[in-house]
Amino acid sequence: MNDATQRAVPDRLEGRWTSYLKSWETLLVAVAVFVFVINALSSPYFLNAWNLSDATFNFTEKAMIAMAMALLIISGEIDLSVAAIIALASTAMGVALQYGAGTPELVLVGLLVGLLCGAFNGWLVTGLGLPSIVVTIGTMSLFRGIAYIILGDQAFTGYPPSFAWFGQGYVWWVISFELVLFAAIALVFGILLHWTSFGRTVYAIGNNPTGALFSGVRVGRTKFILFLMTGLMSGIAAICLTARLGSTRPSIAFGWELEVVTMVVLGGVSILGGSGGIPGVVLAAIIMGLVTFGFGLANVPGIVMSIFVGLLLITVIGAPMLWQRLRERSA
Amino acid sequence: MLHQARPATADSQAPANEPVLALSGISKSFPGVRALSGVSLELYPGTVTALVGENGAGKSTLVKILTGIYQPDEGAIRLSGDEVTFPTAYDATQAGITAIHQETVLFDELSVAENIYLGHAPRGRLGFIDRGRMNRDAAAVLKRIGAAIDPDARLRDLGIASKHLVAIARALSVEARIVVMDEPTAALSYKEIEELYALVERLKAEGKAILFISHKFDEIFRIADRYTVFRDGECVGAGLISETDHDALVRLMVGRPVGQIFPKREAEIGEPVLTVSGYSHPTEFADIGFELKRGEILGFYGLVGAGRSELMQALFGVTRPSKGAIRIGGEVAVIRSPAEAIRRGIVYVPEERGRQGAIAGLPIFQNVTLPSLSRTSRQGFLRLAEEFKLAREYTSRLDLRAAALDRDVGTLSGGNQQKVVIAKWLATSPKVIILDEPTKGIDIGSKAAVHEFMSELVAQGLSIIMVSSEIPEILGMSDRVIVMREGRMVGEYPREKVDAETLVRAAAGIGGNDAFRK
Structure with missing residues (x-):
C-alpha cells in the first residue's frame, strides 16, 4: 500500500465541484438540453411559453410520486401500487363528491386514502417481513380492483371549480399550480434526502440493511415512513390528476408505476438500492416530459411512447450492469 | 509425555503402503494474509488421517486446495506418485477426491435422489435423465451409509440430520478414492455420530483414504489412525495416533509463546x-x-x-x-x-464485518457517524463539518490508513475496515x-494495533x-x-x-x- 506512509488522512481527495462534473446529473443536463434543442428545431410550435407550460403537465404528477419513490428505491424497496393508489384515492374522492363533499373534504379524502394505502404496504413489508415487490404487485391489483368494483364502467364527474384549480390553475402567468407544487415537493425531498440524518439512514439501509440495523438504525420504522410518504405523494398526485381531468374512471393513471420507476432509475438511482439523488430524478422527469411533448408535437401515437418508456427502462437498468461486467472482465 | 514434532514429508515410519495423495510445500496467500506456508500432507489408502489445528490454522484453505476451489501459489500435489493440478472443482472430482463440507449447499425443492445426483445424473439413450436408475442408485448409496431415507422424498421434508446424511451420500455417489470430511459431526446428534463412525469404518475397509477434520479430541482418538497438526498455516507435527495422546496434540496445536x-x-x-x-x-x-x-x-x-x-x-x-x-x-x-x-x-463489533459491521458502499466518515448522527446533526439536519471532525478524531486514534475520509469503506483492507467499525462505536462513548x-482475517499489523487499542480503552475505564x-x-x-x-x-x-x-x-x-x- 503506497498510502501506508501517509499518517494524516485527508477529508476529501477532490473538490466537490470536480465530483459534480463527473456525475450522472451532468450527463442528464446534457441530454435535457439535447432533447430541448431537437424539439425546438423540429417543431415551430415548441418554443412558445404556453406550449412549454402545457408540456410540464406531462410529468408533474408522476414526478411528485417519483420523489418519494426515489427514497424508497434507495432504501432497497419499491412500490408498484402507486398508480393503483391514484385510482383508489380518485374513486374515494368521487364517492365523497356524491355525498356532497366540498373541496377541502375532497382534498382530505385524497390525502387520507393515499396515507392509508401507504401504511398498508408498509405494514405488509416491515411488519410481516414480506418482499415489497410482491406485496405491491398484490396491492396494485387490490387497490385498482376496489376502484373497479365501486365504479364499474361508470365515471364520477362534476367536481367543483375550486377543486379543479389544483389541476388547472395558474399561480402566475404560465406557471401552473402543479408545477409550483412539484418544485416545492422536490425541494422538500431533496433536503430530506441529502441534508438530514433521516436521508443518511435511507442510504445506509439501502447499502446494507443488516449493517444499518447493527449500527442502531431503526430500519423497520424508516422503511414504514418511506411507504407512508410514497402513499401520501400518490394521494396528492390523485388530487391533481382528478382535478385536471375533471373526472374519475377506474382506469385512471393506468401504467403510471412503470413511468415513475423509469424516471427514478433514469435519474441515477440504482434499482438495487443504496445510491442516487433527487436532482437526477428531477432532471429525468423533465427529460421524460420533454420527450413525451416532442412525440406529441410530431404526432407520434401513444403506443410508441409506451414502447419508448419500456426500452428506456431496460436500458437504464441494464447499462450500468453491463458496464460493470465489462470493467470486471477487463480488470 | 513429550512428543517430538516432525514434518510429515520424510516419514521415518516407512508405511507398508504408498500414499495415494501427497501434498508437499503447499503455500497459499491472500491479500495481507499468508494462509498456508509450505505445508505437507499424506493420505494413505484404508487410513483415516485427522487434521487438527485452531481456527485460522489453514485447515479450510487446504481442503479448498484439495477440492480445486483454490489454486496453491507453490507446491506440488501428487496422486499415486503423478503430479497433478486441479484447476476446477470438477477436475478434483474426476481425480477421485470428494468432500463432505461443514455446511453443504443442497436444494430444498428437489428430491433426495436429485440432490445426490445433481450434475452427474445417470442418462438414458436420448440424453434424458434416467430417473429409475437414479432412484435405484440413490437408494443403494443411502443404504451403503446406513441412512433410512426415501430417495423420492423432497429434501425440505427432511430434518437437519437427514439432510446432512444426504450431503454425505452425495459426496459418496461419485467414485472416490479420497474422502475429505470437514467437521462432519458438528451438526449431528449422538446416535447419528455413532452411525457416521460406522460409515467411516466401512469406507476404511473399502480402502478409501480419509482426511478427517475435527475439533473433538475424543472422536479423533477413536477413529483416526494418523494425525497432522497445523498451526498458523504451517505443519507443526504429524504421526501415528497410537503414538500420541491428548496433551501432546493440544500442545502442538497451541504451542507458541x-x-x-x-x-x-x-x-x-x-x-x-x-x-x-x-x-x-x-x-x-x-x-x-x-x-x-x-x-x-x-x-x-x-x-x-x-x-x-x-x-x-x-x-x-x-x-x-x-x-x-x-x-x-x-x-x-x-x-x-x-x-x-x-x-x-453497549456496542457490538460483529464477526461478520462485511455484512453486519461496515457499510461498504458508504464513505468512511459516514460509517463512523451513523450511530452518532443525533450528535453531529442539529434538529435532524446534517452538519458535514461536525461529521468530518468526529470521524477524523476517532479514525486517527486508531491509526486508520486510507486515501481520504470520503472514500467508500469497501475500498479499504479488512484490517482498516475493522478500524472504521471500532471508530464508529468509540464515537458513541460506550x-x-x-x-x-476482533482480529479474524486481518493482517498481523492491524491485529497488533487492535490489541494495543483494547489495552488503551480499558485503561480509560471502558469494559470489553x-x-x-x-x-x-x-x-x-x-x-x-x-x-x-x-x-x-x-x-x-x-x-x-x-x-x-x-x-x-x-x-x-x-x-x-x-x-x-x-
Missing part, C-alpha cells in the same frame, strides 16, 4: 458495569450468568457454534432472549433493539464494547467483552476467561489460572465436568 504479540497492559478493575443472570434463548444458549467490571477484558472462548455470537447479539438487542435479566450499572435494563443497546452504552472475533477462537489472543488479552460449549458456560477462569490446555479441554468437553474451578 503467549504474551509477546498481545500487549495487555494492567488496568485498574473497578465496580461491576454489566451483570447478566439466568440469560437464556430458546435454541442458542441457556442459563448464562456473569459480571463485567469496569476496566476489565472478559474473554469468551469456545468452538465455532458454541453460542457465543448468539449470546452477544442478544445482549446487543438483535435477538430476544427468552429468560433472564441484564443490569447496567445496577439498573435493570431491557434491550429490544440495537438502538436501545447503544443508548445504554461503557461496554463487545468485540466478536472479547469473543475469540484464537487461544493466544484469549490468553494474552483477557483478565478473565469464560468458556462456552453447546450454549452453556462450562468454565470461568481468572487470568493467572488458565492455560491453553485447560481452554481446549473445556471447550471440547474433555475430562468431564471438572472445568469450574475459580
Whole structure:
C-alpha cells in the first residue's frame, strides 16, 4: 500500500465541484438540453411559453410520486401500487363528491386514502417481513380492483371549480399550480434526502440493511415512513390528476408505476438500492416530459411512447450492469 | 509425555503402503494474509488421517486446495506418485477426491435422489435423465451409509440430520478414492455420530483414504489412525495416533509463546458495569450468568457454534432472549433493539464485518457517524463539518490508513475496515464494547494495533467483552476467561489460572465436568 506512509488522512481527495462534473446529473443536463434543442428545431410550435407550460403537465404528477419513490428505491424497496393508489384515492374522492363533499373534504379524502394505502404496504413489508415487490404487485391489483368494483364502467364527474384549480390553475402567468407544487415537493425531498440524518439512514439501509440495523438504525420504522410518504405523494398526485381531468374512471393513471420507476432509475438511482439523488430524478422527469411533448408535437401515437418508456427502462437498468461486467472482465 | 514434532514429508515410519495423495510445500496467500506456508500432507489408502489445528490454522484453505476451489501459489500435489493440478472443482472430482463440507449447499425443492445426483445424473439413450436408475442408485448409496431415507422424498421434508446424511451420500455417489470430511459431526446428534463412525469404518475397509477434520479430541482418538497438526498455516507435527495422546496434540496445536504479540497492559478493575443472570434463548444458549467490571477484558472462548455470537447479539438487542435479566450499572435494563443497546452504552463489533459491521458502499466518515448522527446533526439536519471532525478524531486514534475520509469503506483492507467499525462505536462513548472475533482475517499489523487499542480503552475505564477462537489472543488479552460449549458456560477462569490446555479441554468437553474451578 503506497498510502501506508501517509499518517494524516485527508477529508476529501477532490473538490466537490470536480465530483459534480463527473456525475450522472451532468450527463442528464446534457441530454435535457439535447432533447430541448431537437424539439425546438423540429417543431415551430415548441418554443412558445404556453406550449412549454402545457408540456410540464406531462410529468408533474408522476414526478411528485417519483420523489418519494426515489427514497424508497434507495432504501432497497419499491412500490408498484402507486398508480393503483391514484385510482383508489380518485374513486374515494368521487364517492365523497356524491355525498356532497366540498373541496377541502375532497382534498382530505385524497390525502387520507393515499396515507392509508401507504401504511398498508408498509405494514405488509416491515411488519410481516414480506418482499415489497410482491406485496405491491398484490396491492396494485387490490387497490385498482376496489376502484373497479365501486365504479364499474361508470365515471364520477362534476367536481367543483375550486377543486379543479389544483389541476388547472395558474399561480402566475404560465406557471401552473402543479408545477409550483412539484418544485416545492422536490425541494422538500431533496433536503430530506441529502441534508438530514433521516436521508443518511435511507442510504445506509439501502447499502446494507443488516449493517444499518447493527449500527442502531431503526430500519423497520424508516422503511414504514418511506411507504407512508410514497402513499401520501400518490394521494396528492390523485388530487391533481382528478382535478385536471375533471373526472374519475377506474382506469385512471393506468401504467403510471412503470413511468415513475423509469424516471427514478433514469435519474441515477440504482434499482438495487443504496445510491442516487433527487436532482437526477428531477432532471429525468423533465427529460421524460420533454420527450413525451416532442412525440406529441410530431404526432407520434401513444403506443410508441409506451414502447419508448419500456426500452428506456431496460436500458437504464441494464447499462450500468453491463458496464460493470465489462470493467470486471477487463480488470 | 513429550512428543517430538516432525514434518510429515520424510516419514521415518516407512508405511507398508504408498500414499495415494501427497501434498508437499503447499503455500497459499491472500491479500495481507499468508494462509498456508509450505505445508505437507499424506493420505494413505484404508487410513483415516485427522487434521487438527485452531481456527485460522489453514485447515479450510487446504481442503479448498484439495477440492480445486483454490489454486496453491507453490507446491506440488501428487496422486499415486503423478503430479497433478486441479484447476476446477470438477477436475478434483474426476481425480477421485470428494468432500463432505461443514455446511453443504443442497436444494430444498428437489428430491433426495436429485440432490445426490445433481450434475452427474445417470442418462438414458436420448440424453434424458434416467430417473429409475437414479432412484435405484440413490437408494443403494443411502443404504451403503446406513441412512433410512426415501430417495423420492423432497429434501425440505427432511430434518437437519437427514439432510446432512444426504450431503454425505452425495459426496459418496461419485467414485472416490479420497474422502475429505470437514467437521462432519458438528451438526449431528449422538446416535447419528455413532452411525457416521460406522460409515467411516466401512469406507476404511473399502480402502478409501480419509482426511478427517475435527475439533473433538475424543472422536479423533477413536477413529483416526494418523494425525497432522497445523498451526498458523504451517505443519507443526504429524504421526501415528497410537503414538500420541491428548496433551501432546493440544500442545502442538497451541504451542507458541503467549504474551509477546498481545500487549495487555494492567488496568485498574473497578465496580461491576454489566451483570447478566439466568440469560437464556430458546435454541442458542441457556442459563448464562456473569459480571463485567469496569476496566476489565472478559474473554469468551469456545468452538465455532458454541453460542457465543448468539449470546452477544442478544445482549446487543438483535435477538430476544427468552429468560433472564441484564443490569447496567445496577439498573435493570431491557434491550429490544440495537438502538436501545447503544443508548445504554453497549456496542457490538460483529464477526461478520462485511455484512453486519461496515457499510461498504458508504464513505468512511459516514460509517463512523451513523450511530452518532443525533450528535453531529442539529434538529435532524446534517452538519458535514461536525461529521468530518468526529470521524477524523476517532479514525486517527486508531491509526486508520486510507486515501481520504470520503472514500467508500469497501475500498479499504479488512484490517482498516475493522478500524472504521471500532471508530464508529468509540464515537458513541460506550461503557461496554463487545468485540466478536476482533482480529479474524486481518493482517498481523492491524491485529497488533487492535490489541494495543483494547489495552488503551480499558485503561480509560471502558469494559470489553472479547469473543475469540484464537487461544493466544484469549490468553494474552483477557483478565478473565469464560468458556462456552453447546450454549452453556462450562468454565470461568481468572487470568493467572488458565492455560491453553485447560481452554481446549473445556471447550471440547474433555475430562468431564471438572472445568469450574475459580
